[in-house]
């Protein structure tokens with residue numbers, strides 16, 4: 001089975017591994033491999049795939065920029081999927097569509113992306129996960145200012161990206177069916193605790209209390225999954241230990 005994985009970085013690599021282990025033939029499509037989802041030729045370049053996994057990302061807190069990027073990415077993938085009959089699997093975020101967090105431009109963009117995907121992609125599966133264990137390192141990269149990195153106060157139930165990639169591979173290869181899968185890790189924590197357990201000492205973490213409705217929602221656990229969500233993967237400490245072994 002030919003699977004196009006659109007987007008690179010950490011998630012693309014993990015999804016590629018999981019798909020290969022499931023016996024599929026994945027191919028990575030991102031600017032690093034000479035593919036730009038925002039270019040007019042993007043749908044045609046995806047024509048050979050039977051399944052297209054959309055895992056593109058652009059970090060911004062601007063609602064306008066996030067909405068433009070994520071909806072354009074999804075329109076291109078949906079056009080490819082409609083033209084060829086491919087299935088479309090979109091990677092998204094648990095509780096990212098709640099009203100309390102729409103003031104955060106990135107999540108407003110993801111909400112618009114899911115809406116466009118449902119409107120334009122007839123064979124759609126959305127895989128939503130909570131924040132990944134890798135998110136602590138991603139946040140450092142994104143919020144680094146010289147020798148410090150700001151760490152927003154967030155209460156979350158993170159999950160190993162490899163466990164999310166396995167769910168995506170199951171959905172791509174037909175092991176799982178259904179239009180929506182939601183997955184979280186085994187325990188709730190804070191982004192601060194995750195960050196201070198990293199062995200990466202490049203920067204000094206500084207706690208950031210975000211004012212506003214969404215800042216309060218991040219702190220008060222609004223992003224935590226509902227009881228009964230599928231739980232997958234190791235605990236954060238087990239994951240850290242395995243990485244440093």
Ligand SMILES: NC(=O)c1ccc[n+]([C@@H]2O[C@H](COP(=O)([O-])OP(=O)(O)OC[C@H]3O[C@@H](n4cnc5c(N)ncnc54)[C@H](OP(=O)(O)O)[C@@H]3O)[C@@H](O)[C@H]2O)c1
Nearest residue numbers: 007008009011030031032036037055056057092131132135
């Ligand atoms: N991080 C989390 O904790 C988390 C949790 C749940 C869901 N998600 C979702 O998972 C998706 C991937 O997240 P991520 O954190 O891996 O994102 P990311 O690191 O910001 O970006 C993923 C990849 O998108 C590719 N990309 C960017 N612009 C592109 C373009 N114009 N054309 C083609 N590829 C492009 C980039 O590869 P190139 O530079 O090679 O183009 C980049 O490595 C996002 O939709 C995110 O919302 C993330």
